[in-house]
Amino acid sequence: MAPISGPDTTQRSYLWQDGTVRSWLLTTDHKRIALLYMASITAFFVLGSVGAALIRLHLISPTGAILSDATYSRMFTMHGIVMVWLFLVPSIPVTLGNFLVPLMLGAKDLAFPRLNLISWYLFIMAGALVVYGLFRGGLETGWTFYTPLSTDYTQGRVLPVVAGVFLSGFSSIATGVNFIISIHQLRAPGLTWYRLPLMLWALYATSVIFVLATPVLSITLLLLAFEHFFHVGVFDPALGGDPLLFQHLFWFYSHPAVYIMILPGMGVVSEVVSTFCHKPVFGYRFVAWSSISIAAIGFLVWGHHMFVAGTSLYAAVVFSMLSFLVSVPSAIKVFNWLGTMHGGAIRLDAPMLYAMGFIGLFTVGGLTGLFLASLASDVHLTQTYFVVAHFHYIMVGGMVSAYFAGLHYWWPKITGRMYPEMWGRTAAALLFFGFNLTFFPQFILGYEGMPRRYATYPAQFQVLNVLSSAGASILALAYILPLIYFTWSLFRGAPATDNPWQATGLEWRTSSPPPVENFITPPVVTHEAYDYAALDHPDTAQRAEAPHV
Amino acid sequence: MSWLPEASAHASRVDILLAGLLLISLAVLGLVFGLMMLNIIRFRVGSRVPVSAEMVAHKSWRFEIGWTATTLAIFFMLFLWAARLYVVGFQPPPGAIQIYVTGKQWMWKAQYPGGQREINALHVPMGRPVQLLLTSEDVIHDFSIPVLRIKHDVLPGRYQSLWFTATQAGAFRFYCTQFCGIGHSRMTGTLIVLTPTDYARWLGQTPASGSLATKGEALFIHNGCSGCHVSQPYAPGADDTSRAPSMVGLYGSEVTGADGQRMRVDNAFLHDAILHIGAARGQVVTYATRMPSYRGVLGEEDLAALIAYLQTLSPSRSSGMGVSAVSARKGD
Numbered sequence: 001m002a003p004i005s006g007p008d009t010t011q012r013s014y015l016w017q018d019g020t021v022r023s024w025l026l027t028t029d030h031k032r033i034a035l036l037y038m039a040s041i042t043a044f045f046v047l048g049s050v051g052a053a054l055i056r057l058h059l060i061s062p063t064g065a066i067l068s069d070a071t072y073s074r075m076f077t078m079h080g081i082v083m084v085w086l087f088l089v090p091s092i093p094v095t096l097g098n099f100l101v102p103l104m105l106g107a108k109d110l111a112f113p114r115l116n117l118i119s120w121y122l123f124i125m126a127g128a129l130v131v132y133g134l135f136r137g138g139l140e141t142g143w144t145f146y147t148p149l150s151t152d153y154t155q156g157r158v159l160p161v162v163a164g165v166f167l168s169g170f171s172s173i174a175t176g177v178n179f180i181i182s183i184h185q186l187r188a189p190g191l192t193w194y195r196l197p198l199m200l201w202a203l204y205a206t207s208v209i210f211v212l213a214t215p216v217l218s219i220t221l222l223l224l225a226f227e228h229f230f231h232v233g234v235f236d237p238a239l240g241g242d243p244l245l246f247q248h249l250f251w252f253y254s255h256p257a258v259y260i261m262i263l264p265g266m267g268v269v270s271e272v273v274s275t276f277c278h279k280p281v282f283g284y285r286f287v288a289w290s291s292i293s294i295a296a297i298g299f300l301v302w303g304h305h306m307f308v309a310g311t312s313l314y315a316a317v318v319f320s321m322l323s324f325l326v327s328v329p330s331a332i333k334v335f336n337w338l339g340t341m342h343g344g345a346i347r348l349d350a351p352m353l354y355a356m357g358f359i360g361l362f363t364v365g366g367l368t369g370l371f372l373a374s375l376a377s378d379v380h381l382t383q384t385y386f387v388v389a390h391f392h393y394i395m396v397g398g399m400v401s402a403y404f405a406g407l408h409y410w411w412p413k414i415t416g417r418m419y420p421e422m423w424g425r426t427a428a429a430l431l432f433f434g435f436n437l438t439f440f441p442q443f444i445l446g447y448e449g450m451p452r453r454y455a456t457y458p459a460q461f462q463v464l465n466v467l468s469s470a471g472a473s474i475l476a477l478a479y480i481l482p483l484i485y486f487t488w489s490l491f492r493g494a495p496a497t498d499n500p501w502q503a504t505g506l507e508w509r510t511s512s513p514p515p516v517e518n519f520i521t522p523p524v525v526t527h528e529a530y531d532y533a534a535l536d537h538p539d540t541a542q543r544a545e546a547p548h549v
Numbered sequence: 550m551s552w553l554p555e556a557s558a559h560a561s562r563v564d565i566l567l568a569g570l571l572l573i574s575l576a577v578l579g580l581v582f583g584l585m586m587l588n589i590i591r592f593r594v595g596s597r598v599p600v601s602a603e604m605v606a607h608k609s610w611r612f613e614i615g616w617t618a619t620t621l622a623i624f625f626m627l628f629l630w631a632a633r634l635y636v637v638g639f640q641p642p643p644g645a646i647q648i649y650v651t652g653k654q655w656m657w658k659a660q661y662p663g664g665q666r667e668i669n670a671l672h673v674p675m676g677r678p679v680q681l682l683l684t685s686e687d688v689i690h691d692f693s694i695p696v697l698r699i700k701h702d703v704l705p706g707r708y709q710s711l712w713f714t715a716t717q718a719g720a721f722r723f724y725c726t727q728f729c730g731i732g733h734s735r736m737t738g739t740l741i742v743l744t745p746t747d748y749a750r751w752l753g754q755t756p757a758s759g760s761l762a763t764k765g766e767a768l769f770i771h772n773g774c775s776g777c778h779v780s781q782p783y784a785p786g787a788d789d790t791s792r793a794p795s796m797v798g799l800y801g802s803e804v805t806g807a808d809g810q811r812m813r814v815d816n817a818f819l820h821d822a823i824l825h826i827g828a829a830r831g832q833v834v835t836y837a838t839r840m841p842s843y844r845g846v847l848g849e850e851d852l853a854a855l856i857a858y859l860q861t862l863s864p865s866r867s868s869g870m871g872v873s874a875v876s877a878r879k880g881d
Contacts, residue, residue: 069732072731073730146689153654238705238706238844243704310704332617338584338585341585341589342588346593356585360585363578364578367577371574375631375632377631383726384693447553448552452726453733455731455733
């Protein structure tokens, strides 16, 4: 329990224990694997962002500024596939999650350290296949691979890309299994379920989706490959298949995948808001169970992607009602974060600014989701830029803000160095404004009827498109800035103390960066989660809490 | 929300729904941002002495139940409102003009009952219900008319339906909104809403080699359909239905499917029955001959003509019930 500090910690930390390349590539230390993952997904994020930049540049002109129709189609397909499967789905779980799950549990490592390393190698192979497919020929199907376009009508490299996405699924499943078993089995003495940090509840819910939904994607992609190469009629009506079957199977995975992308972000925000308000999360149990109910109801709403696809009236009505229902737990979370702020001692450091950005942008994303859950308005808005704006508010405004919130928050723990605070706040503000300028105009474009995935568009839409592209350049700055000052901080940042934010989690009770075995003395938990009174007055609280142990 | 024209009564109703959603969203956003700002001003470190956290925590479950119940109630109201407006799309009024629209990479082809045809354009009269019967020759497309606030996916091998009554004359754009390959953004066209007199004039001026039904009649003989199926003019008085069901009065009637379910014979049913061997034909009655599939023999435009012809054999049935309400949905 005693924090480890002193001059010798740097030598003993996981970062510098053994500096050879071999020791990094064959490591089973969850902290090092987290960093391997972080480097990989940063590379994919840069790749996907370059795609986004080219798309926005192209759309400055109604006739298309720089790309041919074919290149434009391949570009947004690349952007979607890379961002969804190689950045957003893994993002928080494999980086912050991998790093933090054992630390928050008070454990030495995940339950299956070697499986964890395998999952990284699977992910790298998946990424290599996808990148190979996308650059040697490209693919013009969009990230959704709708049939029969993807099976019979594309000249693109379907096989390597589909195989890559298929492989990345196994990487996700491995991570999910590892987290579920670790959270069940490796909790420190005294760490009951209701004492877990909310980040772990969120990651647990995410892992359940990983394990239950990803196999459906794998099956779907296998069937797709079968049809493409052996002309077995599954989805293609010309072969006796049903194209709507593909959409059902695809969205049965891909809608829960939206929650894979957002739940970990909610976990990060719960941690950050509590720490920077120095106050327990308001309604802990409601926030914890709202994560589980999002994961559960999230499996029952896939049909809302198909309100105009030709499904039955009854299916549409039921899916619409369930889609409204799934947004209730999200609303509960937002209200509880606001309740947490009430009466706290609020500090506006960079992680908190990012977290507040998350709350605001996620709320906009959620509310515009109601426009799409409503049947009659969905008919008008679906497949337009309104949808593009809506899901970017969730994925970028929400998830990427939360990812940055988490990176800044745990950066001192991960690296042992502080990032420059002023620059962090500047980047957070730039992200918020750049993001809104990029995507808010797209809501209006969508209402006016501009379809998504258009390489050219009627001239009346130009002003809003130019505004959006201008916002994207600010957004780019908000991404480049952290890349620079984080790199700087690695070498020149001020050394971090063990608990620079006065936070309560077990991860703050070990040194920054932690030693290889995480804790010199295995921790014992004697307090409820977020017990700031015990942190501020360790002696009195210790006595008061003693009977609970 | 007046910058996008509302070219039908349905469009105005959707806009009112959108305005309602917008108002609720603004109220919630105001609440969230307002509380966030208020909290920051009141509780920022150094700005004020924090209130006791225990007092708030004590009553937390009341807040939780309060905001959960309020959210649920508002959501349920919105759901009902939007669903009611969606259901009407499945109920095209009788007497609608049926226009067949076929999508292919990357154009829209329209066929009128009078035999007129056009590409990437759609002429419709003001004030009369119009039903579009949509299908695709290749991949999935989507027919979207923003000024009418309706759209529907267009699938290969089956009919989908959209109906509307335009109330404003003018030229408006329609789009393909389901990504269909690299030419996707070129797959747009113009909806031209004409006054009834202008529409009649347009029909008269547009060349047509006989009506759609006439063309279908020729196809009916040419492809050998009339060899088995009874259709009054070619076998006057004949009632030999041992080889195949009679086509007279078939359209609009109800038949019993293989699974015992009653099915209405509509455009989608006939389209399926001509193309597929088996389930779609559905009848339990066994005939002396087995009808082959006409997939690959008849194109979508031929099918539209054939079905238009079969409709004329049921003169008492009104058009405008092209696709049964449950099996597919319609817009407007």
